[in-house]
Structure formats: C-alpha cells, structure tokens
Amino acid sequence: MAAEEASRSSPRSRREPKGRVPRQDKYSVLLPTYNERENLPLIVWLLVKSFSESGFNYEIIIIDDGSPDGTRDVAEQLEKIYGSDRILLRPREKKLGLGTAYIHGMKHATGNYIIIMDADLSHHPKFIPEFIRKQKEGNFDIVSGTRYKGNGGVYGWDLKRKIISRVANFITQILLRPGASDLTGSFRLYRKEVLQKLIGKCISKGYVFQMEMIVRARQLNYTIGEVPISFVDRVYGESKLGGNEIVSFLKGLLTLFATT
Amino acid sequence: MALALLGSTGGPGPGAALLLPEVPWPLPIYVLVSADCYALGTVGHRVANLHGYEDAALELQNQIQDSGTDVTCKGMCF
Numbered sequence: 001m002a003a004e005e006a007s008r009s010s011p012r013s014r015r016e017p018k019g020r021v022p023r024q025d026k027y028s029v030l031l032p033t034y035n036e037r038e039n040l041p042l043i044v045w046l047l048v049k050s051f052s053e054s055g056f057n058y059e060i061i062i063i064d065d066g067s068p069d070g071t072r073d074v075a076e077q078l079e080k081i082y083g084s085d086r087i088l089l090r091p092r093e094k095k096l097g098l099g100t101a102y103i104h105g106m107k108h109a110t111g112n113y114i115i116i117m118d119a120d121l122s123h124h125p126k127f128i129p130e131f132i133r134k135q136k137e138g139n140f141d142i143v144s145g146t147r148y149k150g151n152g153g154v155y156g157w158d159l160k161r162k163i164i165s166r167v168a169n170f171i172t173q174i175l176l177r178p179g180a181s182d183l184t185g186s187f188r189l190y191r192k193e194v195l196q197k198l199i200g201k202c203i204s205k206g207y208v209f210q211m212e213m214i215v216r217a218r219q220l221n222y223t224i225g226e227v228p229i230s231f232v233d234r235v236y237g238e239s240k241l242g243g244n245e246i247v248s249f250l251k252g253l254l255t256l257f258a259t260t
Numbered sequence: 261m262a263l264a265l266l267g268s269t270g271g272p273g274p275g276a277a278l279l280l281p282e283v284p285w286p287l288p289i290y291v292l293v294s295a296d297c298y299a300l301g302t303v304g305h306r307v308a309n310l311h312g313y314e315d316a317a318l319e320l321q322n323q324i325q326d327s328g329t330d331v332t333c334k335g336m337c338f
Contacts, residue, residue, distance in 0.1 A: 046327065078336070081331065081335055121320060124316070124320065148306070153313045155313040155314060155316055155317040162310050163307055170302060
C-alpha cells in the first residue's frame with residue numbers, strides 16, 4: 001500500500017457516538033492566492049474534476065490578497081461558472097500572511113474538514129481522495145502529503161536542490177523529532193477544529209509556519225497520517241532556492257527547537 | 261601515559277593504577293566521525309532515493325491543455 005502513516009494514539013481523536021447517523025462530511029479547500037491569474041482556473045478545474053469523480057461534498061474558498069495581476073477578476077468569473085455554492089471568493093486588501101489567510105478562510109468555511117494547498121499547481125488535487133481515505137481509515141486529526149516517504153517525490157529539482165532539501169529535512173528530524181517525514185509541505189487535510197486550535201498557537205511565518213503546525217500538533221497529541229504525493233515544483237523550468245530562504249529557514253528551525 | 265609515568269617513578273603503585281580509569285580521549289573524536297558518517301550516508305541515501313516524477317509533470321501539462329479548453333468553453337475569459 002502506497003500510503004504510510006506516522007501516527008500516535010490520541011485520546012483527542014473524535015469518533016462518532018454509537019447510534020447517531022453520521023452527518024455527511026464536507027471538505028473546504030482553502031486556496032490563498034497572490035498573482036495566480038494563470039494558474040487559478042487550472043487548479044480550480046482540477047479540484048472540481050477530482051471532487052466530482054470521487055463524489056465528496058466540497059467547496060473551494062479563494063482568499064486573494066489584493067493581487068495586482070487580476071487574480072480576483074479570474075476568481076469572480078470562476079464563481080459564476082461553477083456556482084457560488086462551490087466557489088467562494090473571500091478577498092483581502094493586501095498581503096497579510098498565510099496564517100491569517102487560513103483564519104479568514106475558515107470563518108467562511110462550512111465544511112467540517114479543511115484542505116490547505118498551494119494554488120500554483122505544485123500540489124495535484126488527484127491526491128485529495130487519498131487524503132480523505134487515509135483520514136477515514138485511521139480517524140486522523142491531520143493528514144499530510146509527504147514528498148519524502150513511500151512513492152512521494154518531486155519534479156523540477158536539480159541535484160543541488162535535492163541535497164539542500166534532504167539536509168534540511170535531516171536536521172529538522174534530528175532537532176524536532178516531529179513524527180512526520182515532511183514538515184515543510186503545505187498540502188494537508190485537517191479537522192476544522194484542529195486547524196483552528198493550531199493556528200491560534202503558531203507564530204512563525206513561511207516554511208517555518210508549516211513546520212510549527214506539525215510540531216504543535218504533536219505537542220497536543222493530535223494524530224497525523226501521511227500520504228505520499230508528487231510535488232511538481234514548476235511545470236516549466238527549474239525551481240530555484242535563494243540563500244535568504246535557507247537562512248530564514250535555519251533561524252526558524254533553531255527558534256522552534258529552543259521553544260518547543 | 262600519565263599512569264605509566266606514575267608507576268615507573270615509584271608512585272602510589274600498580275593498585276592505584278587499576279582503580280583509576282583510563283581517559284578515553286579518542287572517544288569524542290570517534291563519536292563525531294561516526295555521527296558525520298551516519299549523517300552523510302543517510303542524506304546520500306535519501307537524495308538517491310528521492311523520486312523524480314517526470315510523468316507527473318507530463319500528466320499535469322496535458323491536463324493544463326484540457327482544462328484551458330474546457331473553462332474557455334464554459335465562458336472563461338483569460
């Protein structure tokens with residue numbers, strides 16, 4: 001079986017009480033966007049296709065942070081095409097960060113599960129049914145896509161990028177012992193109440209924010225399952241990683257190590 | 261070495277030498293080298309086994325074309 005897990009037993013995992021008919025699950029996909037005019041129609045099309053084929057109830061919440069390239073106009077068109085019950089546009093005036101984008105999106109989410117992912121086509125919606133299946137199989141509080149386990153992998157990374165990523169992941173595993181193989185990934189499924197609680201406890205930004213979410217989840221004894229995913233980092237061309245990003249990652253990692 | 265000198269100068273005697281443990285001076289170097297070898301081996305193994313998904317990129321490129329046609333038919337203006 002391709003999907004693997006990194007779970008801890010948890011008294012906090014919710015189970016449906018006996019005798020009660022379970023209400024239908026609904027999945028709210030949060031899509032923070034900034035200058036994604038070209039990619040947004042494609043990712044929405046892939047999401048609609050994936051959910052329609054799998055039969056799960058869903059909504060897509062687009063949180064645009066005042067993109068200057070017209071992403072909001074594209075989102076409005078998509079809302080008309082697919083219906084306002086499926087596409088919810090909830091824009092903001094300017095870039096205010098990922099954590100607040102999730103908070104803003106969750107205020108409008110009617111689903112009991114939240115899926116977070118990137119809108120730049122690096123995360124493929126075809127894995128969402130796998131996430132859902134994995135969550136139901138283990139009743140996990142969080143299901144995280146992993147590039148580093150099982151059949152997980154990447155496209156668009158040269159050797160240098162792969163080495164940097166693996167070294168960073170190795171150091172992270174040694175320092176934080178997180179119980180998950182991919183901490184910097186941002187393709188995850190959360191129970192709504194779990195995401196609300198974790199966001200309230202996280203203070204980091206960027207890569208480190210995603211790491212802190214998993215570390216805090218471990219501290220609070222939430223269960224975490226993993227699903228191998230393929231990460232296409234730029235469909236055309238190769239991914240670049242700057243020195244500044246590496247430095248800020250290391251700073252954030254050391255801060256997390258010292259404070260958790 | 262210090263213990264050997266102590267014994268040769270007629271110091272406290274061989275009994276005391278047996279009681280005092282030898283300073284394991286190579287141990288930290290051994291631990292450091294072993295840890296570095298483990299780290300290098302682990303990272304090298306993981307880099308070598310990181311899957312490169314060329315077929316995922318091709319699949320996505322095809323779907324980009326299909327989706328572009330479909331949303332345009334539905335009324336999308338790019």
